[in-house]
Amino acid sequence: MRRLSTADPGFEAAFSELLDAPREDAARVDAAVAEIISVVRAGGDRALLDLTARFDGHAPETAEALRVQPAEIDAAVAGVAPDLLASLDLAAARIERFHAAQMPRDLALPDPAGLTLGMRWTALDAVGLYVPGGKAAYPSSVLMNAIPARVAGVRRVAMCVPTPGGVLNPLVLAAARRAGVDEVWRVGGAQAIAALAWGTESIAPVDRIVGPGNAYVAEAKRQVFGRVGIDSIAGPSEVVVLADAANDPRHVALDLLAQAEHDEAAQAILITDAPAFADAAASAVEDSLRGLARRAIAGESWRRHGAVVVVRDWDEAAALTDRLAPEHLQVMVADPAALFARVRHAGAAFLGRWCPEALGDYTAGPNHVLPTGRTARFASGLSVFDMLKRTTWVEASEAGLAAIGPAAVALAEAEGLGAHAASVSARLR
Amino acid sequence: MRRLSTADPGFEAAFSELLDAPREDAARVDAAVAEIISVVRAGGDRALLDLTARFDGHAPETAEALRVQPAEIDAAVAGVAPDLLASLDLAAARIERFHAAQMPRDLALPDPAGLTLGMRWTALDAVGLYVPGGKAAYPSSVLMNAIPARVAGVRRVAMCVPTPGGVLNPLVLAAARRAGVDEVWRVGGAQAIAALAWGTESIAPVDRIVGPGNAYVAEAKRQVFGRVGIDSIAGPSEVVVLADAANDPRHVALDLLAQAEHDEAAQAILITDAPAFADAAASAVEDSLRGLARRAIAGESWRRHGAVVVVRDWDEAAALTDRLAPEHLQVMVADPAALFARVRHAGAAFLGRWCPEALGDYTAGPNHVLPTGRTARFASGLSVFDMLKRTTWVEASEAGLAAIGPAAVALAEAEGLGAHAASVSARLR
Missing domain, CATH: 3.40.50.1980 (Nitrogenase molybdenum iron protein domain)
Incomplete structure (x- = not known):
């Protein structure tokens, strides 16, 4: 100290x-992760089964066995002490309420020139949630990652969690159910990130991956960034x-x-x-x-x-x-x-x-998934904003085009973009 | 077709x-970019001068010469046709108005349990703007990248632009001035991204880097991600x-x-x-x-x-x-x-x-920096949200702690985090 x-x-x-x-220490795992991603892209479910046997020490025989079945979740939830479930419920309800209050409003801005400008928020279609296994398998993190997606209106929330030796934390499953997770897969590491980003025969690809993980998971998220969205590297x-x-x-x-x-x-x-x-x-x-x-x-x-x-x-x-x-x-x-x-x-x-x-x-x-390592200078905690994207829009009348079109033509010509200029000037009388 | x-x-x-x-074709430039970043981190301004001579074919002698001087900007602006400056002004004013309307409101949410929950938006301290050189040097992109930062309240906006052969587009400089860019550096490529992320003797580091670029620039942004924020890869x-x-x-x-x-x-x-x-x-x-x-x-x-x-x-x-x-x-x-x-x-x-x-x-x-290549599934156009970050906050009274503390203790104990539990229970009577 x-x-x-x-x-x-x-x-x-x-x-x-x-x-x-x-x-x-920043472990250099770039090459190992690139190899895993390439194996999963080429091999799909078969590759996931092999990698799970190799890294997690349990060997599901079929891709279907990679999915945690509803009956397994039922059994896990039934085994959790009622007061602990009540605590989970209290937490979930409060997290839902706060994140619902975060939801932004759409914008529609009438314009003196005769146009209307707007911005519309829509939810992502599908989000993947990575949950670390072993000692760092925290049910609270399942709530914190999944609830913003549900509140934002994401249609499909898929969760991947490694199960070393095949063992799953029952409270993690209870949290997944309470938070409304649609699918739980016992797949971890870079192979889980690869499956969520590229899809396999069983696991449909998602649009964004959130949740913390070890060095392999972090590097895999970095490598699939662009194919899908990611949250910040924890x-x-x-x-x-x-x-x-x-x-x-x-x-x-x-x-x-x-x-x-x-x-x-x-x-x-x-x-x-x-x-x-x-x-x-x-x-x-x-x-x-x-x-x-x-x-x-x-x-x-x-x-x-x-x-x-x-x-x-x-x-x-x-x-x-x-x-x-x-x-x-x-x-x-x-x-x-x-x-x-x-x-x-x-x-x-x-x-x-x-x-x-x-x-x-x-x-x-409020969310407990937060920017670490001085990144709060530019990054924010997980929120509904991570589960939404914006589409801006413009509606123009003929008069609106006449008001702002000539300046667009002048700038397009200055940039040497003739079709840009022509697409406006052809509509000007 | x-x-x-x-x-x-x-x-x-x-x-x-x-x-x-x-x-x-995704050019594989990882290793070349990693080398450039490492050279800039070790060599600072001297490395920037060397790399600029090598890649841009002009050799400024001192780091001071890397900075575009206010007098140079004055001269450039004086040479731009007045009607073109007026078009730039019209565009800038409209971009400012739309982005000002985007500015989100802070949240303060009183809570039945006796707490107050909130979310506060603050601007980033410093943003770096990359502007491609040569045929793709677009003044409109300078407006689109810099104005959201200014509207959001970013204190310092630094711009890097390669100047092949030492030549600068006067309308790009006029746009930088109109948009309120604080510093313009004639540095391009991966070396510019390295300088903005890590800083040199002359260029102070920024918190986030935005703006499009070639494969080297895109890969450099990917490599400095985490050290600084980046926008999506165009x-x-x-x-x-x-x-x-x-x-x-x-x-x-x-x-x-x-x-x-x-x-x-x-x-x-x-x-x-x-x-x-x-x-x-x-x-x-x-x-x-x-x-x-x-x-x-x-x-x-x-x-x-x-x-x-x-x-x-x-x-x-x-x-x-x-x-x-x-x-x-x-x-x-x-x-x-x-x-x-x-x-x-x-x-x-x-x-x-x-x-x-x-x-x-x-x-x-609205902004013209937009998500490409199907990434609109999860990504959004550039906006004031890229120039802001959120801090959530909680204010608890003793009664508030009593209302939600016991559930926190139960969950912390279930996760095996004893000090978490004790930090709450020590305050409960």
Whole structure:
């Protein structure tokens, strides 16, 4: 854990180092992924069966067996504790409500020149959802990825999830059902991305692929980008907590550790204006670590990437936060909305002392799929906007064409595009 | 040119072939581009100067000379004919007005459980605009790429344009000035994308790069994706014209040729319900071709990729249009709005007999940077949304936490994330 203070002469160098320190080795898997995609394009279902046997250690015999059957989902849901299903329902209902409120309106703009200009939003036809398997198979992520598609009106939501050894998490299936996923395929890795992008005999191709994954999945998404849409490439997670001395240091410590426990590459940063509170929080982190089941992971993350930064004032804190552009931002000061208004770059913000980021991971309502690794400078969390596209339109009358046509002709001629010019001038009297 | 009819028994096979026919060879330039990016990252301005001398055939001596100076822009603008500047102004004003109308509103959603959920839009800090040089240096594209950034509130807009032999198009500079571009750099190719993404001593890095380019530029954008945002990878352009027999076939022919004259890989498709009109339009294309300065390019595009499809009714036409998901769609029937409402996938639509697509290229107002090559299934034209990002936020009171916290604890425990659960439960009484 780094301890920094903006009052120290070496601060800028140390903070820059914190900003630029790589947290993950970028595995070079380009060639392996290109090979897998090419094998799936050529071999279809047969290739999926072979690759699944090879990578996931279970060997379905037919393509039909790659699909999780409705009866299997029924059985899985029946085995989930009712209070857990109720929690899933509460989360799903709140996520639905928030994403429904995001839905944008169409635009129709009458124009003084006699035209009407517009913009229309329509849903994608089909979306593929990648869900990681093994330790990172999170039912909450199924809700967060599938519900925006359903709310936006996507007709078909297909989910791929690797099942190492053939085992599936029942709560993941319950979440898929609750979120309205249409198809669940036990296929993972780059082969799942290839199947969703290009289609096989069994799996129809989709128009966009969302959801996190390992280095192979990320590279596969990069390689199929253009054929289909993708969401941003997920990197290691991070939180910045802005907290004053009026907070309980134990709460802040748990908030930092909730980020750190995700994986060793996660990053948790506390920024405070109170040196004594910085000490108390750092000490509370050590105390809380001892009681955590995931203390090995969280401890490693905190030691390698954690930081406590003491600032002279909250303007400094806002400026540092913008340089970090964190995925998650907690604002725990007397007037959190005012401080949040001074920050430009963050994926999601949690305002006040009663709003730990973990609420947002599960039940608050906004999406927890968020831009990581400083990409909140330009990227946004998953939303209905990822499941929609826009068509702009123009309607022109003869008078409208007469008003703006001659300028179009002049510009087309200047660009040397004679048919463009002629298509307008032929209609002008 | 293919002539198809949905009444023919071979239609489905012929239409599928039309859909899948490659229009461009995908040049494999991955390794060359990776090398250029690595050279620019290591060498900065010096590398840019070397690469510019090598690829663009002119050798600026200092990095300062890579920047187009305000006096050069003044001189260029002074040399442009006043009526052409007036046309540029008319176009810019209309593009500004339409994009201003696109600006989304923030969301603040009070919640029955005692929380407030919100979504805030903020502009990117810095955007890089790539403008192709040579024959494809279009001033209209400078307006279309830069104005959405300015309207959205982007603080810094930097433009890179290759200048083969050192020559710059004066109207491109006039458009850059009119659109409010802050910096113009005479740098092109993959080296420009590398400089915008990673920065050099002279060129500060940006957060997102937009604008079309050749295969090297497209691959470079793909490789820097993640470090910065990018727009979609532009492919060859296309138009679908839905036209009934009440149209003047000469108008329709010019509309098809306006697409075809872009380049040999462009595609123009007429869909009509009237066989005799199909013949008349095809014949008018041949007539009009003879008078075009770009008849070689347009003729090649029309012969290789053009098509005339006769349908039995407009429902068929709408369904075929969705399969084509064209960049541009002209709807020239008695009730164009009703037919447009039955089409789901198109980048931009032009409604009515007085609305050639070329209006939209220049002066209508909506953006002409649009999704090509069937990507309108999932992608949208350039807009203010490309220049903004969203931050969602949650504000919770103690009562709000009490209402939704226990479900979050249950889900966190089910996912094995103990610190997540503890960060919530520690705050519950």
